[in-house]
Amino acid sequence: MAPRRVSFGIKTSQMGLTYEEILTAWREADQIPYFEHAWLWDHMVPLRGDIRGAALEAWTLLSALAAQTSRLRLGVMVTSNRLRSPTLLAKMAATVDIIAGGRLDFGIGVGASRVEMENSGVREFEAYGVPLVSPGEAVRDLAESLLIIRRMWAEVEPFDFDGKSIQLTGAICEPKPLQKPHPPIVIGGAGTACSPELGRRVLGTDEAPELLRRTSPTTLPARTDRDGPALPRSLRVSAHEQDAADNDDLVRGERHLAHQVARHEAVRPLDANPFTRSRTQ
Numbered sequence: 001m002a003p004r005r006v007s008f009g010i011k012t013s014q015m016g017l018t019y020e021e022i023l024t025a026w027r028e029a030d031q032i033p034y035f036e037h038a039w040l041w042d043h044m045v046p047l048r049g050d051i052r053g054a055a056l057e058a059w060t061l062l063s064a065l066a067a068q069t070s071r072l073r074l075g076v077m078v079t080s081n082r083l084r085s086p087t088l089l090a091k092m093a094a095t096v097d098i099i100a101g102g103r104l105d106f107g108i109g110v111g112a113s114r115v116e117m118e119n120s121g122v123r124e125f126e127a128y129g130v131p132l133v134s135p136g137e138a139v140r141d142l143a144e145s146l147l148i149i150r151r152m153w154a155e156v157e158p159f160d161f162d163g164k165s166i167q168l169t170g171a172i173c174e175p176k177p178l179q180k181p182h183p184p185i186v187i188g189g190a191g192t193a194c195s196p197e198l199g200r201r202v203l204g205t206d207e208a209p210e211l212l213r214r215t216s217p218t219t220l221p222a223r224t225d226r227d228g229p230a231l232p233r234s235l236r237v238s239a240h241e242q243d244a245a246d247n248d249d250l251v252r253g254e255r256h257l258a259h260q261v262a263r264h265e266a267v268r269p270l271d272a273n274p275f276t277r278s279r280t281q
Contacts, residue, residue: 007036007037008034008035009029009037009038009072009073010025010029010035010037011039011040011041012026012040012041013040013041014040014041014054014055014056015041015043015046016046016054017056019056019061019064022065023064023068026065026068026072027069030070030071030072035072036073037075038065038069038074039077040061040062040065040075040076041077042079042080044083044127045123045124045127047120048120058076059079059089059092059093062074063092063095066096066099066103073103073104073105075105075106077107077186078107078108078186079109080112081109081138081142081145082110082125082130082138082141086146086148086149086152086166087148087168087171087173089108089145090153090173091173093106093149094152094153094173094175094176097178097179097183098175101178102178104177105183105184106149106182106183107187108145108146108185108186110138110139110189111138112124112125113132113133113134113137114132114133114135115135140165141165141166142187144163144166146185146187147161147163148161148163148166148171152171152173153173153176153181153182153183154176155172157172158172159171
């Protein structure tokens, strides 16, 4: 397998943060070449703690950050498919891509679903009047949404759609996103329900390897020959403000990240460690 390049980005959760704090972080990252992309989180209320805490809405915030940055690719990691209709989301994403000058990566996932285990999405969905559906229905609806969104970005004439969950008459999106044929699509998920096969089925066999990035928990699933062409993978490592005061924590975090990626992918190392100077100053 050919070596794969590793890229680094930031993700700022809006939970408990002001617009000014998030904007400062994004502007600083925009000036640091080692960071290539930046992401937001998509929840209407905090997932833990006081529900009255601040949680800025992701896509309106993303449009403001797109206007205040110039280099970073940007997106939502990942948008909940349950919180907005696919037609509205396609329109919002096209607008953000235009504001950003063609820098949007479009992230989407199934959103919360009705499961037996502890579910942090329950209070969010109840507060905003969004029904919880079964995991199978959530995956099916994600597939419908992706088909609709791609058609909204591609078709120049109004179209109809008759799906199991969504029916449309005369759907249209103008203007289109700047990126052609459309912004890169990022499907977030873990486990077999959101497998690479879902992306290939919805996005197309030839197109999927370039357009699908799959997020996962702290371990990355091993790739097998049955997976077909290799798909880009992403790994999130959380960092908190207090970590900056502990050099050993940062070193352990870097080593953990490198180990997790190297276990499953042949990667090309960075020429230099981008964190060394800031850590030792």
